[in-house]
Amino acid sequence: MSDLLFHIFALLSVACALGVVFNKNAVASALCFLLSLVGVAGLFVLLDAFLLAVLLVLVYAGAVVALFLFIIMLLDMQGGDRKRFTKATILSSTVAAGLLVTGLVSFASHGLVETADPATVKVVGSSLRAYAEQLFTVYLLPVQIVGFLLLIAMLGVIVLSKKFEGLEDVK
Amino acid sequence: MFDFYFELPLLLRLLLQGTVVILVLFPLAAACSMAERKISAWIQGRPGPNRTKPPLAGFLAPLGLVASIPVLGTLLQKLGIFQLAADGGKFTFKEDPVPGHVNKFYFILAPIASMIPALSTVAFVPFGAYFNAAGELVPVALAHVDVGLLAVFALGSLGVYSLILAGWASNSKYPFLGGVRASAQLISYELSMTLSVLPVFLWVNAPGGQGTLSLFEVVQSQSQPGFWGGTWYVMTMPVSAFIFLIALFAETNRQPFDMPESEADLVGGFHTEYGAFKWSLFFVAEYAHMIVGSGIFCLLFLGGWNPLPWVSLADTIHALANILPCVSTPLFMGLIAIGIFLGKVGFFIFFFMWVRWTLPRFRYDQVMTLGWKKLLPLSIANLIVYALGIAWLQTR
Numbered sequence: 432m433s434d435l436l437f438h439i440f441a442l443l444s445v446a447c448a449l450g451v452v453f454n455k456n457a458v459a460s461a462l463c464f465l466l467s468l469v470g471v472a473g474l475f476v477l478l479d480a481f482l483l484a485v486l487l488v489l490v491y492a493g494a495v496v497a498l499f500l501f502i503i504m505l506l507d508m509q510g511g512d513r514k515r516f517t518k519a520t521i522l523s524s525t526v527a528a529g530l531l532v533t534g535l536v537s538f539a540s541h542g543l544v545e546t547a548d549p550a551t552v553k554v555v556g557s558s559l560r561a562y563a564e565q566l567f568t569v570y571l572l573p574v575q576i577v578g579f580l581l582l583i584a585m586l587g588v589i590v591l592s593k594k595f596e597g598l599e600d601v602k
Numbered sequence: 603m604f605d606f607y608f609e610l611p612l613l614l615r616l617l618l619q620g621t622v623v624i625l626v627l628f629p630l631a632a633a634c635s636m637a638e639r640k641i642s643a644w645i646q647g648r649p650g651p652n653r654t655k656p657p658l659a660g661f662l663a664p665l666g667l668v669a670s671i672p673v674l675g676t677l678l679q680k681l682g683i684f685q686l687a688a689d690g691g692k693f694t695f696k697e698d699p700v701p702g703h704v705n706k707f708y709f710i711l712a713p714i715a716s717m718i719p720a721l722s723t724v725a726f727v728p729f730g731a732y733f734n735a736a737g738e739l740v741p742v743a744l745a746h747v748d749v750g751l752l753a754v755f756a757l758g759s760l761g762v763y764s765l766i767l768a769g770w771a772s773n774s775k776y777p778f779l780g781g782v783r784a785s786a787q788l789i790s791y792e793l794s795m796t797l798s799v800l801p802v803f804l805w806v807n808a809p810g811g812q813g814t815l816s817l818f819e820v821v822q823s824q825s826q827p828g829f830w831g832g833t834w835y836v837m838t839m840p841v842s843a844f845i846f847l848i849a850l851f852a853e854t855n856r857q858p859f860d861m862p863e864s865e866a867d868l869v870g871g872f873h874t875e876y877g878a879f880k881w882s883l884f885f886v887a888e889y890a891h892m893i894v895g896s897g898i899f900c901l902l903f904l905g906g907w908n909p910l911p912w913v914s915l916a917d918t919i920h921a922l923a924n925i926l927p928c929v930s931t932p933l934f935m936g937l938i939a940i941g942i943f944l945g946k947v948g949f950f951i952f953f954f955m956w957v958r959w960t961l962p963r964f965r966y967d968q969v970m971t972l973g974w975k976k977l978l979p980l981s982i983a984n985l986i987v988y989a990l991g992i993a994w995l996q997t998r
Contacts, residue, residue, distance in 0.1 A: 481747060485752040486752070501782060
Protein backbone atom coordinates (compact mmCIF):
# COMPACT_ATOMS: atom_id res chain seq x y z
CA MET A 432 0.00 0.00 0.00
CA SER A 433 2.64 2.52 1.05
CA ASP A 434 4.85 1.38 -1.85
CA LEU A 435 2.06 2.14 -4.28
CA LEU A 436 1.50 5.53 -2.63
CA PHE A 437 5.22 6.25 -2.79
CA HIS A 438 5.22 5.59 -6.53
CA ILE A 439 2.15 7.76 -7.08
CA PHE A 440 3.56 10.71 -5.12
CA ALA A 441 7.06 10.36 -6.57
CA LEU A 442 5.68 10.23 -10.10
CA LEU A 443 3.42 13.20 -9.39
CA SER A 444 6.22 15.37 -8.04
CA VAL A 445 8.73 14.50 -10.77
CA ALA A 446 6.23 14.80 -13.61
CA CYS A 447 4.99 18.14 -12.31
CA ALA A 448 8.55 19.37 -11.78
CA LEU A 449 9.20 18.63 -15.45
CA GLY A 450 5.95 20.44 -16.24
CA VAL A 451 7.25 23.53 -14.44
CA VAL A 452 10.28 23.62 -16.74
CA PHE A 453 8.63 22.73 -20.03
CA ASN A 454 5.40 24.72 -19.82
CA LYS A 455 5.39 27.85 -21.92
CA ASN A 456 2.60 29.40 -19.92
CA ALA A 457 3.83 30.92 -16.64
CA VAL A 458 0.54 30.30 -14.83
CA ALA A 459 0.54 26.65 -15.86
CA SER A 460 4.14 26.37 -14.63
CA ALA A 461 3.17 27.79 -11.25
CA LEU A 462 0.28 25.33 -10.98
CA CYS A 463 2.59 22.46 -11.85
CA PHE A 464 4.90 23.66 -9.09
CA LEU A 465 1.93 23.58 -6.72
CA LEU A 466 1.11 19.99 -7.63
CA SER A 467 4.77 19.03 -7.35
CA LEU A 468 4.87 20.44 -3.82
CA VAL A 469 1.76 18.47 -2.95
CA GLY A 470 3.52 15.33 -4.19
CA VAL A 471 6.57 16.07 -2.03
CA ALA A 472 4.28 16.69 0.95
CA GLY A 473 2.76 13.27 0.30
CA LEU A 474 6.24 11.73 0.40
CA PHE A 475 6.87 13.45 3.75
CA VAL A 476 3.63 11.95 5.08
CA LEU A 477 4.83 8.49 4.03
CA LEU A 478 8.03 9.17 6.03
CA ASP A 479 5.86 9.98 9.09
CA ALA A 480 7.08 13.59 9.02
CA PHE A 481 3.56 15.01 9.30
CA LEU A 482 4.60 18.40 10.58
CA LEU A 483 7.01 18.92 7.71
CA ALA A 484 4.38 17.87 5.18
CA VAL A 485 1.80 20.24 6.61
CA LEU A 486 4.26 23.13 6.84
CA LEU A 487 5.35 22.54 3.25
CA VAL A 488 1.75 22.79 2.05
CA LEU A 489 0.96 25.72 4.34
CA VAL A 490 3.99 27.87 3.54
CA TYR A 491 4.99 26.90 0.00
CA ALA A 492 1.81 25.64 -1.61
CA GLY A 493 -0.46 27.98 0.32
CA ALA A 494 1.46 31.24 0.36
CA VAL A 495 4.58 31.22 -1.83
CA VAL A 496 2.94 29.88 -4.98
CA ALA A 497 0.01 32.25 -4.43
CA LEU A 498 2.54 35.08 -4.37
CA PHE A 499 4.15 33.73 -7.56
CA LEU A 500 0.76 33.72 -9.26
CA PHE A 501 0.05 37.20 -7.93
CA ILE A 502 3.27 38.51 -9.48
CA ILE A 503 2.77 36.62 -12.74
CA MET A 504 -0.72 38.04 -13.07
CA LEU A 505 0.29 41.53 -11.97
CA LEU A 506 3.09 41.76 -14.53
CA ASP A 507 0.94 39.94 -17.09
CA MET A 508 3.79 37.71 -18.21
CA GLN A 509 3.25 35.93 -21.49
CA GLY A 510 5.65 33.06 -22.14
CA GLY A 511 7.09 34.86 -25.15
CA ASP A 512 9.40 33.43 -27.79
CA ARG A 513 12.35 31.47 -26.58
CA LYS A 514 15.78 32.48 -27.66
CA ARG A 515 17.63 30.06 -29.92
CA PHE A 516 20.51 28.29 -28.22
CA THR A 517 23.90 29.76 -28.96
CA LYS A 518 26.99 27.59 -29.37
CA ALA A 519 28.37 28.75 -26.01
CA THR A 520 25.13 27.72 -24.27
CA ILE A 521 25.15 24.27 -25.86
CA LEU A 522 28.81 23.72 -24.98
CA SER A 523 28.53 24.88 -21.39
CA SER A 524 25.31 22.94 -20.74
CA THR A 525 26.82 19.74 -22.16
CA VAL A 526 29.84 20.14 -19.89
CA ALA A 527 27.61 20.85 -16.89
CA ALA A 528 25.38 17.85 -17.62
CA GLY A 529 28.46 15.65 -18.00
CA LEU A 530 29.86 16.83 -14.68
CA LEU A 531 26.52 16.22 -12.98
CA VAL A 532 26.29 12.67 -14.36
CA THR A 533 29.90 11.93 -13.40
CA GLY A 534 29.28 13.25 -9.93
CA LEU A 535 26.12 11.20 -9.46
CA VAL A 536 27.71 8.01 -10.79
CA SER A 537 30.79 8.36 -8.63
CA PHE A 538 28.64 9.14 -5.62
CA ALA A 539 26.49 6.09 -6.24
CA SER A 540 29.38 3.69 -6.86
CA HIS A 541 32.13 4.94 -4.54
CA GLY A 542 30.27 7.16 -2.12
CA LEU A 543 30.77 6.33 1.55
CA VAL A 544 27.27 6.87 2.79
CA GLU A 545 26.75 5.13 6.07
CA THR A 546 23.24 3.81 6.18
CA ALA A 547 22.40 3.20 9.78
CA ASP A 548 20.09 0.40 10.78
CA PRO A 549 16.57 1.85 10.52
CA ALA A 550 15.70 0.42 13.93
CA THR A 551 18.40 2.46 15.67
CA VAL A 552 17.74 5.78 13.95
CA LYS A 553 16.19 8.20 16.38
CA VAL A 554 12.97 9.59 14.96
CA VAL A 555 13.00 13.32 15.59
CA GLY A 556 10.44 14.56 13.12
CA SER A 557 7.34 12.68 14.22
CA SER A 558 6.35 14.36 17.47
CA LEU A 559 6.16 18.09 17.86
CA ARG A 560 8.20 18.00 21.03
CA ALA A 561 11.12 16.10 19.47
CA TYR A 562 11.00 18.38 16.46
CA ALA A 563 11.07 21.52 18.59
CA GLU A 564 13.86 20.19 20.79
CA GLN A 565 16.08 19.55 17.77
CA LEU A 566 15.20 22.94 16.33
CA PHE A 567 16.12 24.79 19.51
CA THR A 568 19.25 22.79 20.41
CA VAL A 569 21.17 21.11 17.57
CA TYR A 570 19.91 23.21 14.68
CA LEU A 571 19.51 26.54 16.48
CA LEU A 572 22.53 28.22 14.88
CA PRO A 573 21.84 27.08 11.27
CA VAL A 574 18.22 28.20 11.55
CA GLN A 575 19.25 31.61 12.86
CA ILE A 576 21.87 32.00 10.11
CA VAL A 577 19.38 31.07 7.39
CA GLY A 578 16.89 33.51 8.85
CA PHE A 579 19.54 36.22 8.88
CA LEU A 580 20.47 35.48 5.26
CA LEU A 581 16.84 35.74 4.24
CA LEU A 582 16.55 39.07 6.03
CA ILE A 583 19.61 40.39 4.21
CA ALA A 584 18.24 39.14 0.89
CA MET A 585 14.94 40.87 1.60
CA LEU A 586 16.67 44.14 2.46
CA GLY A 587 18.77 43.82 -0.69
CA VAL A 588 15.67 43.37 -2.85
CA ILE A 589 14.04 46.42 -1.26
CA VAL A 590 17.18 48.54 -1.79
CA LEU A 591 17.63 47.37 -5.38
CA SER A 592 14.01 47.74 -6.43
CA LYS A 593 13.23 51.03 -4.72
CA LYS A 594 14.44 54.15 -6.46
CA PHE A 595 16.14 56.48 -4.02
CA GLU A 596 16.07 60.03 -5.29
CA GLY A 597 17.47 62.06 -2.43
CA LEU A 598 18.73 61.71 1.09
CA GLU A 599 15.17 62.17 2.36
CA ASP A 600 14.08 58.85 0.84
CA VAL A 601 16.84 56.95 2.59
CA LYS A 602 15.74 58.28 5.94
CA MET B 603 -25.28 -3.21 17.43
CA PHE B 604 -22.72 -1.87 14.95
CA ASP B 605 -20.32 -4.80 14.97
CA PHE B 606 -20.93 -5.55 11.29
CA TYR B 607 -19.70 -2.06 10.46
CA PHE B 608 -16.38 -2.46 12.24
CA GLU B 609 -15.79 -5.76 10.46
CA LEU B 610 -15.61 -3.98 7.10
CA PRO B 611 -12.13 -3.30 5.66
CA LEU B 612 -10.59 -0.08 6.95
CA LEU B 613 -10.34 1.54 3.53
CA LEU B 614 -14.02 0.93 2.79
CA ARG B 615 -15.01 2.28 6.19
CA LEU B 616 -12.98 5.47 5.67
CA LEU B 617 -14.52 5.84 2.22
CA LEU B 618 -18.02 5.46 3.67
CA GLN B 619 -17.32 7.92 6.49
CA GLY B 620 -15.88 10.47 4.08
CA THR B 621 -18.88 10.13 1.78
CA VAL B 622 -21.29 10.58 4.67
CA VAL B 623 -19.53 13.73 5.86
CA ILE B 624 -19.54 15.19 2.35
CA LEU B 625 -23.19 14.23 1.92
CA VAL B 626 -23.96 16.22 5.07
CA LEU B 627 -21.63 19.16 4.37
CA PHE B 628 -22.62 19.75 0.76
CA PRO B 629 -26.39 20.18 1.33
CA LEU B 630 -25.67 22.08 4.54
CA ALA B 631 -23.55 24.53 2.55
CA ALA B 632 -26.31 24.76 -0.06
CA ALA B 633 -28.87 25.33 2.67
CA CYS B 634 -26.75 28.22 3.93
CA SER B 635 -27.46 30.08 0.69
CA MET B 636 -31.16 29.71 1.44
CA ALA B 637 -30.62 30.85 5.01
CA GLU B 638 -28.71 33.83 3.69
CA ARG B 639 -31.67 34.89 1.53
CA LYS B 640 -34.10 34.46 4.37
CA ILE B 641 -31.91 36.25 6.95
CA SER B 642 -31.11 39.12 4.61
CA ALA B 643 -34.85 39.50 3.97
CA TRP B 644 -35.53 39.47 7.70
CA ILE B 645 -32.85 42.10 8.40
CA GLN B 646 -34.13 44.30 5.59
CA GLY B 647 -37.77 43.89 6.60
CA ARG B 648 -39.03 41.97 3.57
CA PRO B 649 -40.60 38.52 3.46
CA GLY B 650 -37.96 36.81 1.29
CA PRO B 651 -38.72 33.67 -0.71
CA ASN B 652 -42.11 32.41 0.50
CA ARG B 653 -44.08 31.30 -2.58
CA THR B 654 -42.36 28.17 -3.85
CA LYS B 655 -44.08 24.87 -3.30
CA PRO B 656 -43.72 21.50 -4.97
CA PRO B 657 -45.50 21.31 -8.33
CA LEU B 658 -49.05 19.98 -8.27
CA ALA B 659 -49.00 19.96 -4.47
CA GLY B 660 -52.76 20.43 -4.38
CA PHE B 661 -53.45 17.41 -6.56
CA LEU B 662 -50.94 15.20 -4.84
CA ALA B 663 -52.42 15.83 -1.42
CA PRO B 664 -53.65 12.25 -0.99
CA LEU B 665 -50.11 10.98 -1.47
CA GLY B 666 -49.21 12.60 1.85
CA LEU B 667 -46.65 15.08 0.58
CA VAL B 668 -45.25 17.31 3.28
CA ALA B 669 -46.30 20.46 1.48
CA SER B 670 -49.94 19.46 1.41
CA ILE B 671 -50.20 19.03 5.19
CA PRO B 672 -52.31 22.03 6.22
CA VAL B 673 -50.29 23.94 8.81
CA LEU B 674 -46.80 22.50 8.45
CA GLY B 675 -46.82 22.72 4.66
CA THR B 676 -47.71 26.41 4.71
CA LEU B 677 -45.09 27.05 7.36
CA LEU B 678 -42.40 25.33 5.30
CA GLN B 679 -43.53 27.28 2.25
CA LYS B 680 -43.27 30.53 4.22
CA LEU B 681 -39.81 29.54 5.39
CA GLY B 682 -38.76 29.05 1.78
CA ILE B 683 -37.64 25.45 2.25
CA PHE B 684 -38.85 24.44 -1.22
CA GLN B 685 -37.00 27.34 -2.78
CA LEU B 686 -33.80 25.45 -1.96
CA ALA B 687 -34.84 22.54 -4.17
CA ALA B 688 -36.00 24.93 -6.86
CA ASP B 689 -32.65 26.76 -6.79
CA GLY B 690 -30.76 23.48 -6.92
CA GLY B 691 -32.82 22.39 -9.92
CA LYS B 692 -32.28 25.70 -11.63
CA PHE B 693 -28.50 25.59 -11.17
CA THR B 694 -28.33 22.02 -12.41
CA PHE B 695 -30.51 22.27 -15.50
CA LYS B 696 -29.86 25.82 -16.61
CA GLU B 697 -27.85 26.34 -19.78
CA ASP B 698 -24.20 26.74 -18.85
CA PRO B 699 -22.46 28.74 -21.55
CA VAL B 700 -18.68 29.05 -21.66
CA PRO B 701 -17.71 32.47 -23.06
CA GLY B 702 -15.57 32.39 -26.17
CA HIS B 703 -12.70 34.46 -24.83
CA VAL B 704 -11.85 32.35 -21.80
CA ASN B 705 -9.05 29.87 -21.25
CA LYS B 706 -11.34 26.86 -21.32
CA PHE B 707 -9.32 24.28 -19.37
CA TYR B 708 -8.61 26.55 -16.41
CA PHE B 709 -12.09 28.08 -16.61
CA ILE B 710 -13.63 24.67 -15.97
CA LEU B 711 -10.89 23.60 -13.55
CA ALA B 712 -11.43 26.57 -11.20
CA PRO B 713 -14.86 25.63 -9.79
CA ILE B 714 -13.77 22.01 -9.42
CA ALA B 715 -10.60 23.11 -7.63
CA SER B 716 -12.72 25.19 -5.27
CA MET B 717 -14.49 22.08 -4.00
CA ILE B 718 -11.34 20.11 -3.12
CA PRO B 719 -10.04 22.21 -0.19
CA ALA B 720 -13.56 23.12 0.88
CA LEU B 721 -14.61 19.50 1.36
CA SER B 722 -11.28 18.06 2.50
CA THR B 723 -10.59 20.46 5.38
CA VAL B 724 -13.55 18.98 7.24
CA ALA B 725 -11.64 15.70 7.52
CA PHE B 726 -9.46 17.21 10.26
CA VAL B 727 -12.26 18.83 12.24
CA PRO B 728 -13.55 16.80 15.17
CA PHE B 729 -17.26 17.47 15.52
CA GLY B 730 -18.18 15.47 18.57
CA ALA B 731 -16.99 13.02 21.17
CA TYR B 732 -18.23 9.86 22.86
CA PHE B 733 -17.17 7.40 25.56
CA ASN B 734 -15.75 4.19 24.16
CA ALA B 735 -16.08 0.82 25.90
CA ALA B 736 -13.15 1.64 28.19
CA GLY B 737 -14.84 4.86 29.31
CA GLU B 738 -12.42 7.20 27.55
CA LEU B 739 -13.56 10.20 25.57
CA VAL B 740 -12.96 9.62 21.84
CA PRO B 741 -13.39 12.29 19.17
CA VAL B 742 -15.78 11.87 16.25
CA ALA B 743 -13.59 12.91 13.34
CA LEU B 744 -12.52 11.51 10.00
CA ALA B 745 -8.82 11.94 10.73
CA HIS B 746 -7.67 12.50 14.30
CA VAL B 747 -4.12 13.70 13.76
CA ASP B 748 -1.66 15.50 15.97
CA VAL B 749 -1.16 18.39 13.56
CA GLY B 750 -4.93 18.94 13.24
CA LEU B 751 -5.13 22.70 13.17
CA LEU B 752 -2.12 23.16 10.89
CA ALA B 753 -3.59 20.62 8.48
CA VAL B 754 -6.83 22.60 8.34
CA PHE B 755 -4.92 25.84 7.75
CA ALA B 756 -2.73 24.20 5.08
CA LEU B 757 -5.64 22.76 3.12
CA GLY B 758 -7.76 25.86 3.64
CA SER B 759 -5.01 28.06 2.23
CA LEU B 760 -5.27 26.14 -1.06
CA GLY B 761 -8.79 27.50 -1.50
CA VAL B 762 -7.44 30.76 -2.91
CA TYR B 763 -6.23 29.06 -6.08
CA SER B 764 -9.71 28.52 -7.40
CA LEU B 765 -10.39 32.25 -7.11
CA ILE B 766 -7.09 33.21 -8.75
CA LEU B 767 -7.61 30.67 -11.51
CA ALA B 768 -11.19 31.76 -12.13
CA GLY B 769 -10.13 35.38 -12.34
CA TRP B 770 -7.22 34.65 -14.62
CA ALA B 771 -8.95 32.14 -16.90
CA SER B 772 -11.94 34.43 -17.46
CA ASN B 773 -9.58 36.61 -19.46
CA SER B 774 -11.43 39.86 -18.88
CA LYS B 775 -10.84 42.93 -16.77
CA TYR B 776 -13.04 42.65 -13.69
CA PRO B 777 -12.60 38.94 -12.95
CA PHE B 778 -8.86 39.46 -13.26
CA LEU B 779 -8.89 42.26 -10.69
CA GLY B 780 -10.97 40.04 -8.42
CA GLY B 781 -8.44 37.23 -8.69
CA VAL B 782 -5.49 39.51 -7.93
CA ARG B 783 -7.31 40.97 -4.93
CA ALA B 784 -8.11 37.49 -3.65
CA SER B 785 -4.49 36.38 -3.66
CA ALA B 786 -3.25 39.54 -1.91
CA GLN B 787 -6.01 39.52 0.69
CA LEU B 788 -5.72 35.88 1.62
CA ILE B 789 -1.96 36.07 2.13
CA SER B 790 -2.30 39.22 4.24
CA TYR B 791 -4.82 37.80 6.67
CA GLU B 792 -3.33 34.33 6.92
CA LEU B 793 -0.47 35.72 9.03
CA SER B 794 -2.70 37.31 11.66
CA MET B 795 -4.89 34.23 11.74
CA THR B 796 -2.00 31.86 12.41
CA LEU B 797 -0.45 34.17 15.01
CA SER B 798 -3.76 34.66 16.81
CA VAL B 799 -4.20 30.98 17.65
CA LEU B 800 -0.68 30.51 19.03
CA PRO B 801 -1.54 31.62 22.61
CA VAL B 802 -4.18 28.88 22.77
CA PHE B 803 -1.63 26.22 21.91
CA LEU B 804 0.98 27.74 24.22
CA TRP B 805 -1.51 27.26 27.03
CA VAL B 806 -2.63 23.78 25.95
CA ASN B 807 0.96 22.52 25.62
CA ALA B 808 1.90 22.86 29.27
CA PRO B 809 5.48 21.87 30.20
CA GLY B 810 5.99 18.11 30.28
CA GLY B 811 3.62 17.24 27.44
CA GLN B 812 4.57 15.71 24.11
CA GLY B 813 3.41 18.75 22.18
CA THR B 814 0.20 18.71 20.18
CA LEU B 815 -1.75 20.84 17.74
CA SER B 816 -4.78 18.59 17.93
CA LEU B 817 -8.15 20.34 18.08
CA PHE B 818 -9.52 17.57 20.26
CA GLU B 819 -6.90 18.31 22.92
CA VAL B 820 -7.89 21.99 22.85
CA VAL B 821 -11.49 21.07 23.65
CA GLN B 822 -10.29 18.63 26.30
CA SER B 823 -8.31 21.40 28.00
CA GLN B 824 -11.49 23.48 28.11
CA SER B 825 -13.47 20.73 29.81
CA GLN B 826 -11.35 20.20 32.91
CA PRO B 827 -12.85 20.43 36.39
CA GLY B 828 -12.42 23.59 38.43
CA PHE B 829 -12.95 27.24 37.61
CA TRP B 830 -9.93 27.75 35.33
CA GLY B 831 -10.22 24.30 33.80
CA GLY B 832 -13.75 24.92 32.61
CA THR B 833 -13.43 28.43 31.22
CA TRP B 834 -13.62 28.79 27.51
CA TYR B 835 -10.68 30.46 25.81
CA VAL B 836 -12.89 33.24 24.48
CA MET B 837 -12.98 34.51 28.08
CA THR B 838 -9.30 34.14 28.90
CA MET B 839 -8.04 35.15 25.44
CA PRO B 840 -10.61 37.57 24.02
CA VAL B 841 -8.09 39.42 21.83
CA SER B 842 -6.99 36.19 20.15
CA ALA B 843 -10.61 35.26 19.50
CA PHE B 844 -11.35 38.70 18.09
CA ILE B 845 -8.36 38.66 15.71
CA PHE B 846 -9.17 35.13 14.63
CA LEU B 847 -12.77 36.06 13.91
CA ILE B 848 -11.80 39.09 11.81
CA ALA B 849 -9.20 37.07 9.90
CA LEU B 850 -11.82 34.36 9.38
CA PHE B 851 -14.14 36.86 7.73
CA ALA B 852 -11.31 37.94 5.44
CA GLU B 853 -10.20 34.39 4.65
CA THR B 854 -13.71 33.26 3.73
CA ASN B 855 -14.23 36.40 1.60
CA ARG B 856 -17.26 37.46 3.56
CA GLN B 857 -18.41 40.99 3.78
CA PRO B 858 -17.08 43.44 4.87
CA PHE B 859 -14.02 41.78 3.27
CA ASP B 860 -15.46 40.39 0.05
CA MET B 861 -12.91 42.18 -2.12
CA PRO B 862 -12.59 39.42 -4.76
CA GLU B 863 -16.31 39.65 -5.43
CA SER B 864 -17.33 43.21 -4.55
CA GLU B 865 -20.20 43.59 -6.99
CA ALA B 866 -20.32 47.36 -6.61
CA ASP B 867 -16.98 48.00 -8.30
CA LEU B 868 -16.07 44.68 -9.98
CA VAL B 869 -19.48 43.58 -11.38
CA GLY B 870 -19.14 40.13 -9.80
CA GLY B 871 -15.41 39.86 -9.32
CA PHE B 872 -13.84 36.51 -10.03
CA HIS B 873 -17.14 34.86 -10.98
CA THR B 874 -18.40 37.50 -13.39
CA GLU B 875 -18.12 35.13 -16.35
CA TYR B 876 -19.56 32.14 -14.55
CA GLY B 877 -23.11 30.92 -14.51
CA ALA B 878 -25.34 28.03 -13.56
CA PHE B 879 -23.69 25.01 -11.96
CA LYS B 880 -20.11 26.30 -11.99
CA TRP B 881 -21.19 29.50 -10.24
CA SER B 882 -23.09 27.54 -7.61
CA LEU B 883 -20.00 25.40 -6.92
CA PHE B 884 -18.09 28.55 -5.95
CA PHE B 885 -20.82 29.40 -3.52
CA VAL B 886 -21.09 25.97 -2.01
CA ALA B 887 -17.30 26.13 -1.50
CA GLU B 888 -17.56 29.53 0.18
CA TYR B 889 -20.25 28.33 2.56
CA ALA B 890 -18.34 25.12 3.24
CA HIS B 891 -15.31 27.23 4.20
CA MET B 892 -17.57 29.28 6.46
CA ILE B 893 -18.92 26.15 8.15
CA VAL B 894 -15.46 24.69 8.70
CA GLY B 895 -14.09 28.07 9.85
CA SER B 896 -16.92 28.52 12.34
CA GLY B 897 -16.29 24.99 13.54
CA ILE B 898 -12.62 25.79 14.17
CA PHE B 899 -13.59 28.93 16.06
CA CYS B 900 -16.01 26.97 18.26
CA LEU B 901 -13.40 24.30 18.97
CA LEU B 902 -10.64 26.78 19.81
CA PHE B 903 -12.51 29.42 21.73
CA LEU B 904 -16.02 28.22 22.54
CA GLY B 905 -15.42 24.84 24.13
CA GLY B 906 -16.36 22.70 21.14
CA TRP B 907 -19.07 20.24 22.13
CA ASN B 908 -19.30 21.33 25.77
CA PRO B 909 -22.78 22.74 26.28
CA LEU B 910 -21.86 25.62 28.63
CA PRO B 911 -18.71 27.04 30.21
CA TRP B 912 -17.82 25.00 33.33
CA VAL B 913 -20.30 22.31 32.21
CA SER B 914 -18.47 19.68 30.20
CA LEU B 915 -20.06 17.17 27.88
CA ALA B 916 -18.99 14.29 30.13
CA ASP B 917 -20.72 15.85 33.16
CA THR B 918 -23.88 16.46 31.15
CA ILE B 919 -23.96 12.89 29.89
CA HIS B 920 -23.42 11.52 33.42
CA ALA B 921 -26.22 13.71 34.75
CA LEU B 922 -28.57 12.75 31.92
CA ALA B 923 -27.73 9.07 32.23
CA ASN B 924 -29.28 9.09 35.72
CA ILE B 925 -32.63 9.94 34.12
CA LEU B 926 -32.28 8.24 30.73
CA PRO B 927 -29.66 5.45 30.81
CA CYS B 928 -29.53 5.15 27.00
CA VAL B 929 -27.81 8.55 26.48
CA SER B 930 -24.45 7.20 27.59
CA THR B 931 -24.32 4.77 24.66
CA PRO B 932 -21.79 5.89 22.00
CA LEU B 933 -24.48 6.54 19.38
CA PHE B 934 -26.64 8.83 21.54
CA MET B 935 -23.70 10.59 23.12
CA GLY B 936 -22.11 11.20 19.74
CA LEU B 937 -25.36 12.60 18.40
CA ILE B 938 -25.78 14.91 21.42
CA ALA B 939 -22.20 16.13 21.06
CA ILE B 940 -22.58 16.72 17.32
CA GLY B 941 -25.89 18.48 17.97
CA ILE B 942 -24.32 20.88 20.50
CA PHE B 943 -21.38 21.53 18.19
CA LEU B 944 -23.59 22.14 15.14
CA GLY B 945 -25.76 24.46 17.22
CA LYS B 946 -22.75 26.67 17.94
CA VAL B 947 -21.63 26.49 14.32
CA GLY B 948 -25.14 27.43 13.22
CA PHE B 949 -25.04 30.49 15.44
CA PHE B 950 -21.78 31.54 13.82
CA ILE B 951 -23.20 31.06 10.34
CA PHE B 952 -26.00 33.36 11.43
CA PHE B 953 -23.42 35.80 12.82
CA PHE B 954 -21.58 35.80 9.48
CA MET B 955 -24.82 36.70 7.71
CA TRP B 956 -25.82 39.22 10.35
CA VAL B 957 -22.53 41.07 9.82
CA ARG B 958 -22.84 40.85 6.05
CA TRP B 959 -26.23 42.55 5.99
CA THR B 960 -25.26 45.13 8.64
CA LEU B 961 -21.82 46.49 7.78
CA PRO B 962 -20.82 48.24 4.54
CA ARG B 963 -17.90 46.88 2.51
CA PHE B 964 -14.37 48.20 3.12
CA ARG B 965 -12.39 49.88 0.39
CA TYR B 966 -9.48 47.80 -0.88
CA ASP B 967 -6.79 50.03 0.66
CA GLN B 968 -8.65 49.93 3.97
CA VAL B 969 -8.57 46.13 3.89
CA MET B 970 -4.81 46.16 3.36
CA THR B 971 -4.21 48.82 6.04
CA LEU B 972 -6.33 46.91 8.51
CA GLY B 973 -4.54 43.66 7.77
CA TRP B 974 -0.92 44.81 7.79
CA LYS B 975 -0.85 47.90 9.98
CA LYS B 976 -3.45 47.05 12.63
CA LEU B 977 -4.25 43.36 12.85
CA LEU B 978 -0.72 42.00 12.39
CA PRO B 979 0.96 44.22 15.04
CA LEU B 980 -1.96 43.55 17.37
CA SER B 981 -1.62 39.80 16.94
CA ILE B 982 2.16 39.92 17.49
CA ALA B 983 1.71 42.03 20.65
CA ASN B 984 -1.02 39.66 21.82
CA LEU B 985 1.27 36.69 21.28
CA ILE B 986 4.15 38.28 23.21
CA VAL B 987 1.95 39.30 26.14
CA TYR B 988 0.35 35.85 26.37
CA ALA B 989 3.70 34.06 25.92
CA LEU B 990 5.14 35.98 28.89
CA GLY B 991 1.98 35.51 30.95
CA ILE B 992 1.71 31.80 30.21
CA ALA B 993 5.41 31.26 30.91
CA TRP B 994 4.97 32.97 34.29
CA LEU B 995 1.78 31.10 35.19
CA GLN B 996 2.84 27.63 34.08
CA THR B 997 6.27 27.62 35.69
CA ARG B 998 5.06 28.86 39.05
